[in-house]
Amino acid sequence: MPSREDVHYFGAGPAPLPTAVLEEASKVLLNYNDSGIGITEISHRSADANAILAHTQSGLRQLLDIPESDGPDGYQILFLQGGGSGEFSAVVYHMVSIWVARKAKELGGDEDKLREEVKKMKLDYLVTGSWSLKASQEAARLAGAEHVNIVTDSRKHRDGKFGTIASPDTYTPTADTDATALTYYCDNETVDGVEFQAAPDGANLVADMSSNFLSRPVDVRKHAAIFGGAQKNIGTTGITIAIVSNRILPPHTPMADAGLLRKLGLPVGPVVLDWPTIAKNNSLYNTLPIFDVWIAGQVMQKLLDASTGSPRIATQQSESDRKAATLYAELDGSDAYHVVPDNSVRSRMNLCFRVRGGDAEAEKAFLKGAESRGLLGLKGHRSVGGIRCSNYNAVPVSAVEKLAKYMKEFAEGKI
């Protein structure tokens, strides 16, 4: 019957959380802030809940240097439900709506002309792994495949499999940036173990950062929106964070009304995924899981407290880089392993590798040996097989060192 100290968990998400945060969580579940009421029981409209919300927003703002302003240069921090997959859809509903509204305004309400213009509208997707592929498929389902332009498909550069990010000079973005409702990319692909080294270029840039949020600085100002499910680097499953530029929110941009969108054969999204509604209500349009927001706030406070550099996230970045380097050094140092994705785009968060050329028995033995040492959650995603080690923020250095040591011993046949 292992304790938390006996186990090191490398699952791809939900991910481990700092034990200190969970210990505090177990107390506030029963009694929050000496109110006699537990944190899951308090009203989402209470002063306590509002303070939790403000604390978490403030933590994220400091860590990622998110501009605070009511003007067009500011960004809103929204909390939603539905995970990254929910935002795959939210992104399409919203970016299409503001594109249509802008065009309608330009054309002074001429609906025939608008209908012609809409035919040219494009949603640009960089498909570099399983999650961006899924997002592009949802866009095609919601808006119609004729509106989706695949800027790059990594599989075409690598024998039909993900594991690379092609050079930008091979990209095929929509030539007319005025027709580009969004440019979408997934910053880190958990299934395939590839990570962008820097944000790509593109009109109305939107990023999925679910799996590498808070692991390095982000050029927020380059993006129209950034989103991510909380259950990897940030907290618990249940909330999704969206950082949305005021430029793409009312009153700085008009929204198309639902009737017009339907008339144009374009989709209308549910109110709970509607960014302007969520922004206007400071994420309290409907009941928000405040416990999950609190957990995220505690995790962020821990990062801030540990922060010694500028930008504030630099300390965590160093640790993430160092942990990944330790593991990759072990994998590169032995013929027993090979890392699946290309060297230049290896993820610091999800390390995907094969054991002895992908030999099924060897990989089983690797997993079994790991398990007997309390090193868990290392099986690769069912769609790609092999081994995957997720190196999220709350995986301690000691866990990584123990895994590296095990890798070495296994490679040397000592297991």
Next chain:
Amino acid sequence: MPSREDVHYFGAGPAPLPTAVLEEASKVLLNYNDSGIGITEISHRSADANAILAHTQSGLRQLLDIPESDGPDGYQILFLQGGGSGEFSAVVYHMVSIWVARKAKELGGDEDKLREEVKKMKLDYLVTGSWSLKASQEAARLAGAEHVNIVTDSRKHRDGKFGTIASPDTYTPTADTDATALTYYCDNETVDGVEFQAAPDGANLVADMSSNFLSRPVDVRKHAAIFGGAQKNIGTTGITIAIVSNRILPPHTPMADAGLLRKLGLPVGPVVLDWPTIAKNNSLYNTLPIFDVWIAGQVMQKLLDASTGSPRIATQQSESDRKAATLYAELDGSDAYHVVPDNSVRSRMNLCFRVRGGDAEAEKAFLKGAESRGLLGLKGHRSVGGIRCSNYNAVPVSAVEKLAKYMKEFAEGKI
């Protein structure tokens, strides 16, 4: 600094949870099932998570006598995110989609005829309070106001305010039931304190039971679907439960494809709210907050363990009825109070009343006196004012008795 024992919380949701469940929750947060990993950290695809899911589904099935079968008479139990408000939209996307698919099939693909038929499609809404009003507004936004038929609007029967449910012989359902994509009602209205005494009639009946779930038996078989956010009688904010008839799910009914819906000017919903997708993946299409599912399962287990009657929910029903009767007796027994909604439709879950004719000072004094006795969360909804006492399942009899005693003393001027 009050402890849980010093405080009785009557908020409208999130609601109190049994202390025993929260005590157990505080342990599993750190180490679930002696795995060394906390419950928010385990994979939603792990054996432990699957067992939690099955346990909660089984509890609900037993409590509400939900038919289990792969055939058209069976019902699926789905867990989603986005709360009741998310389901306001999910209901419309889904019921419109299957209505269109059925019509398209009947018309053998004649799109012009289908376009004509769609003009007749109606979504029937019983508007008996703030939440069913909101749901009907979301339907009008998504599908177009021309498709929404208000079967009853309680305000027309009561000087423009909610607080009654008119007699069914005043209802104006769509005459052609073949044109009725759904009939929607909210079983209990938290803001206005009214509750249906029995499920109304209607084609393709859908019920919002967010605020009285698991407080009495439900005629599940009468419904196409029943849904509810978990944060009142069931558990924590973060999951929404939908009980969906196989009759309205593939393979028993066809679904319209997204392209056809767009062409007809009808809305296409996000994949995370798509009932068939969630059903097909046993609620694990994307990451599900397993902790919230576990909490709900523990609450249900507690109800089952306490159950002495048949149906299994009868014990809880007796307790809910008795607690409500205790409070209403106090309110009816004194001129100091008057209950806002009509006698015949008073909610057992949310008791809305005024003090001394709605005198602002008297109501403030009532709330202040209550607070000093640890009786919290009694302020009425901001849109209606007055006092609201929510009598959810986890509000203990002792809390109700203490509140009743306070009501008596206040009425007698002893405060």
